[in-house]
Structures are given as C-alpha cells and as structure tokens.
Amino acid sequence: MSIGTFIIVSIVKILLAVFILLTAVAYVVLLERKVVAHMQNRWGPTRVGPFGIWQPLADGLKFIFKEDLTPPYVNKPLYMLAPIIAVTTALTSIAVIPVGPWIKLGSISTPLQITDVNIGLLVILGVTSVGVYGVALAGWSSNSKYSMLGGLRASAQMISYEVALGLSLIGVLIYTGSFSLSDIVNQQTGTWFGFIPKWNIFQGQIVAFFIYIMAAYAETNRIPFDLPEAETELVAGYHTEYSSMKFAMFFMAEYANMVTVACLASVLFLGGWTGPVFGPPLVQSLLPVFWFALRVFIFMFIYIWVRGTLPRFRYDQLMAFGWKFLLPLAIANIVVTALVVAVK
C-alpha cells in the first residue's frame, strides 16, 4: 500500500470511528434514560420521534443553544482546558481498539481498527491516565468548594483504582504474551469440545474479569462509585460550574469512556469479534463487527442495570474496597495465573 492510500484509508477510518463513537455515546444516553425509566415504572423520553429516538438530537441542540457561562474568579485558561483534555483523551483511546479482523476492499486490505500498535493496551492505559487531569483541573480551576471536593475525590479514586485495573489485565497478558489487542483476540478463537469458546474468561480469568469490571466502574465514575459527582453532597461535583457545550463535553467524555471500557472488556475477556461467521462474502466480513457490537451493547446494558439497582458507596468504603480487597485479589490472580502457565 502506498503512503497516499495509507493516509486516505487512515483518515476515513478515523472519521468513521469518531462518528460511530459519538453516535454510540448519544444513543447510550437515550438507552440509559429509557432503561432506567422502565426499571422505575416510568416511560422515559417519548415525545421526540417514535419511542423518543430523536431525543439525543434534541438534547444536542439544547446544549448548543444554552448560554455558555464562565463564572467570575475562575482560572480561565485551565477552566477552558479541562473539558478539552477530558473529551480528547476519551476519544483518543478508541484508536487502538480492534472491532473486527482484516478486511479487503478491492486492492486495499486493512485492519478494522485505526492502528494496530504492538503496545495497544499500554496506549489505552496511558491515555486514560492522562484523562484524570480533565477532571482534576476542572475541579480546581472552577474556584468552587463543590467542584474542588469533586475534583479531589475523582483524582484520588481514579489513581487508586487504576492500580487494580492495571493488575487485573496482567493475567490476560501472561496468557497471550502480547500487548497488541488484535493478537489478544486472535488468541481467543476456537472452542473446546465444540461449544465452549476459548475466551479468556473461560481460561481461568473470570476473577480478573470481575476485578476489571469493578475497577472500570470506578474509573468511569459510575454508580456505585460515582462519589466525584454525588449530587446529594456535591451538587454535581467537578462539573458544577460548567454549562452549555463545556458541560456537554464532560458528559460526552464520561460516556465515551464507558464505551471504551466496554470495548476493552470484550476484547480482553470475551473474545472480541469472534463468533459464528456464515453467508455471502459481504455478510461474512460484517458479522464479526456485529458480534463485537453485541458484546459492547450487553456491557452498556449491564452498566445501566447496575446504575438502576445499586446505592452509592461511602467514600471510606470505596477506598477500603479498592486497596484492601481488589488490589490483593488482583495480585493473587497474577500469582495463580503465572503458576498455571508455568506448570503448562
């Protein structure tokens, strides 16, 4: 492939990925409102289009037309910078996630991910660890006690759970021997006895999977770990002073991070795009993407389900859970996995 086609293919893939991610973010918000509403015996949005399916567009328009307030006495440059950091890092980490195997279009063959780097997992961890600054700086620069407390809570919580999150992935890495996400998926193809898929979750990584999920919920500030924006104590936490599109950027970043977490969970533990493939060539090349999207959808549903079910932790419980339970469990998982691999 020449350098020209490479650049064109990359740009097309980037535009597609950002478009799909933002659409997914908009519709996850709708899904959340609908599902939580039905769990609470309400209808949720119904007015804009059938079943309220145009609600995300209406929300977007509303955000754009709202007055963009900048409160006095904020630290202006950082106040502007914070939502930019949050949304940029949230959208960047999708770049290394593979949604399908290689496809061929005429003479061009390309992987269904923006770029396949052999440190893919580390890129995601690095980008998300920089994303903490968006939240921390938003809390600090707003010059408000609620924002400040929210920002402090968020940064402490995110660096604490990042440790458990990172360690929970090591078991998978020991099995695969590669940081490349497409290698990790390729290693999970095939079945045992013809029906049990060789996903990492069935290869003894089930404990790691649950550690990952819990740490990821904390990383994305979702219930039951949404202390940084606990509305009963902190109004809205770190984004209290933000309005209009700047608030919408934090909102988008939170949901984009949820989608990334779901993608990563399906790649690392649930076999990524693997699944039965049949039919004519076009269907064959699109089915893996469908299986991947299905996994991500189920994950988002569980996210919303948990949100509609569980109460919020107390802050000391949150810290104790992260450091005294999840971290030792993750380390034990690494030791056991390493022993099993060594014995094999």
Next chain:
Amino acid sequence: MLALILFFIFAALCVGGAINLLVQKHPINSALSLIVVMGSLALIYLLLGAEFVAAVQVIVYAGAVMVLFVFVIMLLNAGAEERLSQGSKVATILGVPALIIGFGITAALVSHITGLDRIAIGGPTVMNGADVFGNPQAVGHLLFRDYLLPFEVTSILILVAIMGAVVLARREE
C-alpha cells in the same frame, strides 16, 4: 527526515515546557509544564524506537506521579509564590542564554567524546516488529533474564522505601 522534523518539534516543546516550569509563578502552572515535558520526552522515546519506555513514561510519570503533584497542590490550595528579592538584573537578562550556550558546548563535547553523535536520530524504525531493541519483548528479556537480580533487588528497595514512608508518616506522638 520526518523523524528529524518530529524530533525538533517535540524537543522544542520539551525545552519550552522546562523553561515555562521555572518561569511560572503559580505551582499548578509549573506542574502542568512538567507534564508537557514528560509527554514530549515520551514522544522522543517513541521516535527512538523505545515504545515500551515511551508508554511507561506516560503511564508512570505523566499519569501517576504528576497526578499526585497536582493533587497535593489542589489539596493545599497553594497560591502564587511571592518573590521577595528581585535578584540581579544581569543574571535575569544573561542567565538563560549563558546557560544554553554553556550546556550546549558541554553536550557537544561529551557526545563527541563518547561517540553519541554518530547515532542517527530516528534510529531503529518502529515499523518492522521483531528484533527492535525497545519493544516490550526485548525489555522483558533484559529485565527478567539478563538483569533479574538487580531488578528484584530494586523492587525490594522500593518496598522498603514505601514502608519507611508509611512508618514516618504515621508515627504516634
């Protein structure tokens, strides 16, 4: 060629961030400048083909250590520092250029004597996988085969340091 252009961009960012770190009066601006320095250093590592080190640089320094810095600054609500003495005018005007020239001459001499200047920038390419020296496999082999003992001893040292910090911080009166 591209590698050289990128190197100069990130090197300029790195030096600019470092100077800004010293010039800024408010601690949080200094901390953010330090993050820029760490980030551009990671990209320079990437240009040299050391992908693993680049990623770890971002995760550990830009992501974890600097978050703690920012956290402490936020927690103490540290304000802008007050400069009591103005210092000498000559030092203010000539200090930075003199330092740059002095450091440049030293660096040129050292790199010429040790032969560092004959290593091409852009180095081993990132593209052709297998036996590049900076990829995770190579780093893993070095750490866990050739330098296993120093690696483990260092980890024990770090553990002792952590425990020492905990003991000192929680000393009962």
